[in-house]
Amino acid sequence: MAYRKVERIPLREHPTLDERWLQDRLEADPGLLNLGELRVLAREKRVRSGGRLDLLLVNDEARIRYEVECQLGPTDETHIIRALEYWDLERRRYPHFEHVAVLVAEDITNRFHNVINLFAGSVPIIAVQVAAFDLGDGDTGLTFTTVLDAAAAAVPDDDDDETAGTTRSDWAERSSPEMMELLDRLVEALRDIDPAISPKYNVYYVGLATADRITNFVTFRPLRQSLVAEIKLPKSAATDERITAVGLDQLSYVENYGQYRIRLVDGSLDDPDVAGLLTHMFTDARDGYRKRLPTRFPGRSDDGLAGLEEGRDKFGLDDPDLD
Known part of the structure; x- marks a missing residue:
């Protein structure tokens, strides 16, 4: 040399x-x-x-x-x-x-x-x-x-891309074919819980919708080499232990929004223990999401909540659930 x-x-x-x-x-x-x-x-x-x-x-x-x-x-x-x-x-x-x-x-x-x-x-x-x-x-x-x-310890939060598109093709361009396939498999797993669920491609994340109602108890962020699943569940030692036991890559918990963040890669769902735990977490998140909405906004219907969430999507107020 x-x-x-x-x-x-x-x-x-x-x-x-x-x-x-x-x-x-x-x-x-x-x-x-x-x-x-x-x-x-x-x-x-x-x-x-x-x-x-x-x-x-x-x-x-x-x-x-x-x-x-x-x-x-x-x-x-x-x-x-x-x-x-x-x-x-x-x-x-x-x-x-x-x-x-x-x-x-x-x-x-x-x-x-x-x-x-x-x-x-x-x-x-x-x-x-x-x-x-x-x-x-x-x-x-x-x-x-x-x-x-001198950057302080960062608390993960959602990004705000004001110019990116909001279609599946836009997400496919910024991620990879493997991660889009993984996203599809996760959506299919969610449809086993609720057949009406479909992906909603937002600027900031891929959320969920059923008919005309937004139901973001789980959101996804496909990247080039991994996919981050954000699951709305209260933090607990039992859940942490189960995540560790199956070998999932757990990112920092988002206290503000009550989200578990799990990093998945190509092949993650091939492990039946991983797939089973994710299905369990998705189900618990869906049930908790449904129970939480009426109490957080007394007297307001689910349709009203969906409208507020759509406004959050449209104007870049980034929390998929409303504070």
């Missing part, structure tokens, strides 16, 4: 490798930031302050939104404030999401660390240092190094 010394390229001084070029690279491959399996929700998104957010990314599995600000050269006060401002505006607009500010710059200065320290860990922010290198023959390489991760 031959060794070759490469020279660093100062992007701030380069005539063509500018900030837009850097944004192009991150938009094409957001995984460069090493924040998990990311997808782009928006680029140059207008915010209420009048500025533009460079990139809005989401980790579907962890269900965290990242407000990304890019800067060439060393970090300065303007970009630091801008990154925090965009993060604050987005979290205020969508308080039921988890948000993390991300500042990407060529040089993360001591001044940046000093400013962040003033917040005493109250702001979830990640600083990523980017470096460009001349690889020869007209090729350019990039490295991304996380030099600060």
Whole structure:
């Protein structure tokens, strides 16, 4: 293996490798930031302050939104404030999401660390240092190094893609054939519980409906290599033990919405113990969902509740069940 010394390229001084070029690279491959399996929700998104957010990314599995600000050269006060401002505006607009500010710059200065320290860990922010290198023959390489991760422990929540479609084909494009097949098998299992159930392809998740009524006691998020099933059940030690016993991959429990989150992969349902437990959990969730609706909204019919849930779907109020 031959060794070759490469020279660093100062992007701030380069005539063509500018900030837009850097944004192009991150938009094409957001995984460069090493924040998990990311997808782009928006680029140059207008915010209420009048500025533009460079990139809005989401980790579907962890269900965290990242407000990304890019800067060439060393970090300065303007970009630091801008990154925090965009993060604050987005979290205020969508308080039921988890948000993390991300500042990407060529040089993360001591001044940046000093400013962040003033917040005493109250702001979830990640600083990523980017470096460009001349690889020869007209090729350019990039490295991304996380030099600060002050992001608070994230509480998973739903993503809000304002531009994505809401059809099965849209979900098929963003996931994979294997995960769509897994989704179909899960829906068939639910139909054994209630033959009237059908999938409802929302912007934020795949929910359930029966006739003209939304019944989101289970929702699904097909990804490229896995599928996350979100099951509305009270958390209990007995359920936790059964999940562990069959070897299911349990993600963090969402206290706000009372959801178990189970990550499934291709072949998960081939295990009869796994299939049996999921059917049991689906049944309990369906029964609990039915009992809960009238008591949570006294005097309101199921049709009225369905209308409220449809409004939540339409306008991006992300909890599939209503608080």
